[in-house]
Amino acid sequence: MRWAEGFIAVDWGTTNRRAYRIDEKSECVASFEDDQGVLSVVPGGFPAAAQSIRERLGDGPLLMAGMVGSTRGWAEAPYVSCPASLEALAARVAWVEPGRAAIVPGLSIRHAGHADVMRGEEIQLFGALAGGLIPRTAFVCHPGTHNKWVTVSDGCIGTFRTVMTGEMFNQLRERGTLSELLGGDVTTGDAFRDGVARGLRGETLGAELFSVRARVLLGDLARSAAASFTSGLLIGADMKVGLSLAAGAEMIMLGRPELTCLYAEAAAVADHAARQVDGEAAFLAGAIALARTLP
């Protein structure tokens, strides 16, 4: 089987993509990241975009995850319903080049009043499991544009809940009443922790967010601290969702370190146990485990 001789794993998101060459010993021997996300590919342009990846990392089979499998991507890889195993995911990959290029499906939840979807995080979650980075039963937070709170049970993804914290912060930062206040860096100091504490109280976000502006205007909050406070507010409200789902379990923050550290700090404010796991390592472990499991 050609996959055993090595392959290319691609984390292909909306605005960026990262590609990794995995050799026959399951080692990552080359990689690159660029801004050729799904939205930058013209209709019908995915075969050529894939070819450009092979030109940079060498020929071989491609295993792709993320928004490349959405309706805006190369081909739709329909959602797999939770609870879902690695084997279920591997059985349902969408083959865009028979035997040579596959897209990992996303996951969906539909039950009693709750609907949710994920696409891209699932490979990191199964990688964290396959690589022994998290236990077989765990409660995981995957921060990003759309943070996911995920319940992992006996090696399967049981259920999850999305909170669009990153997107809300980016929108507030880019335009509108608060944008001029949010240009600063977000750091995990007192302002961030104060924001988390307020967010955890669960008051309507639209009211808490406007108070950021009022406090700066009235001199109660330093302008330079407004970005950290506001990030804390949103992450605190997000953490409230996490706490309601954690059932006391340790939280494992999985993803980019600059985001997992913010959620770990928010967990500390809530006096809840948490640790961080690197998302890139989990992605590679997930791609390798999936490639081995492909039908």
Place this chain on the structure above:
Amino acid sequence: MRWAEGFIAVDWGTTNRRAYRIDEKSECVASFEDDQGVLSVVPGGFPAAAQSIRERLGDGPLLMAGMVGSTRGWAEAPYVSCPASLEALAARVAWVEPGRAAIVPGLSIRHAGHADVMRGEEIQLFGALAGGLIPRTAFVCHPGTHNKWVTVSDGCIGTFRTVMTGEMFNQLRERGTLSELLGGDVTTGDAFRDGVARGLRGETLGAELFSVRARVLLGDLARSAAASFTSGLLIGADMKVGLSLAAGAEMIMLGRPELTCLYAEAAAVADHAARQVDGEAAFLAGAIALARTLP
């Protein structure tokens, strides 16, 4: 006194302005609205912008309210602290042309962990009082880009709370994950009421908002109903703030009818008494009452 012979009242906001000629019998005899809001006036351009109003509505004194009195406006009219009376507001107008052009100050709140500001709504609130449109003690909702929940006590504005519902909805509609779903009109049908009911439950907005997308993707919510549902979700969360402050009092929705009707419907979903009062009539009554009270 020249003001008694008539004057021009201007509701001068961030993006629009409305100007009204009030005659010596306190009747509005002419008016216009245009897009020459505060942000469209070049630095130093306010005297000329005021002149253009007089050219259209006739010469006379100008009484202005709204963002024209902010740091981005003609001149800053510093906030008056609540509780505040009409007389306190009149005593603190900012004169930009001595005796000939005055800007109404906004109001601020600072107490135990809460800071808030308003600018522009206060003249409508005092107008509603002066015109007998609301009782001397009342609980008022003033929807808009930034909705205000206002407690009026014995003819004074006692306290208030801002929720940036309108701005959040506009941001979601213009860009990001939900924007392609929110192009439709907002109507007060079942989808709106379902959204209100969910918003009233008080779950973290970032989670509820993402579920709109998930529900459409999974076929649980019609794409054409997403705008109404999402508006309902945000207004329901906003209404939760109102209910916590109303202390059982009837809610009086004061403002533009296309917005007050949404909040009145949300109050009905919450089984709370509400009625609507037209904001333009209140603005005119407020301008006339203030002009009579000027020092």
